[in-house]
Amino acid sequence: MNGRTIITLIGLSVVAADRCAYGDERSWSAVLVDRLQRRYEQTETVRVVVQQTVYFADLGTNDRVAGTLEYRRPGMLRWELPNEVYITQGDNLWIEKTEDRQVYAGSSKNGAWAKAFLFLTGTAQLTKVFKIAEPLPTERTELMQVVSDIDFDKSWLRLEDQETDAVYLLHLNADSWVDELVTQNPLGNWVRLQFRSIQVVKLSAKRFKPHLGKGIEVIPF
Numbered sequence: 001m002n003g004r005t006i007i008t009l010i011g012l013s014v015v016a017a018d019r020c021a022y023g024d025e026r027s028w029s030a031v032l033v034d035r036l037q038r039r040y041e042q043t044e045t046v047r048v049v050v051q052q053t054v055y056f057a058d059l060g061t062n063d064r065v066a067g068t069l070e071y072r073r074p075g076m077l078r079w080e081l082p083n084e085v086y087i088t089q090g091d092n093l094w095i096e097k098t099e100d101r102q103v104y105a106g107s108s109k110n111g112a113w114a115k116a117f118l119f120l121t122g123t124a125q126l127t128k129v130f131k132i133a134e135p136l137p138t139e140r141t142e143l144m145q146v147v148s149d150i151d152f153d154k155s156w157l158r159l160e161d162q163e164t165d166a167v168y169l170l171h172l173n174a175d176s177w178v179d180e181l182v183t184q185n186p187l188g189n190w191v192r193l194q195f196r197s198i199q200v201v202k203l204s205a206k207r208f209k210p211h212l213g214k215g216i217e218v219i220p221f
Helices: 003-022 028-041 137-146
Strands: 045-056 061-072 076-081 084-089 092-097 102-107 130-133 156-161 167-172 178-184 190-199 217-220
Touching: 028 130, 028 156, 028 167, 137 167
Parallel strands: 102 217
Antiparallel strands: 045 061, 045 190, 061 076, 076 084, 084 092, 092 102, 130 156, 156 167, 167 178, 178 190
């Protein structure tokens, strides 16, 4: 018996156990949501290595950047990328442009990934923000044509923003952590976040404050 077979058997055992626990009348997506929400409700602080890839289908090219995502419940998030840092505390969002010595200050509700990250920081229940289902067949087909190494197993959820109609595809790993998050930007390009090296670590609240010292220009938006 090879490694892939063992992993498959373990996965099937988890599926069977969950379906027995929740009953056949519940959808598999509802089971995944419960597992996901419990995981993040039980975790106060986390650090994750994130790789963001934008797929330009028309050009046949990709734009890839790596960074670190940290969050502390409730409501604190820090996403550090080369040359810029995104920080949220509650409804406040700061974007630090480190090379330009500028900080953009505004509402976290305007952030590109704001809704998708709400449950990470303990400020929203998934079912209150999104309409949740399994990914549509058309979405699977289109995405697999662009992202050749994506694996659509049974652990994907489709999150549809009930206010803006934006759609996020989210994947859970075997420990119920989010390890992939995919959406389309306003230009129609697929954007993929891959979460790696997920660590439960102690993080000071000071990590989630912007640098607003002397010589820093603050720009409202």
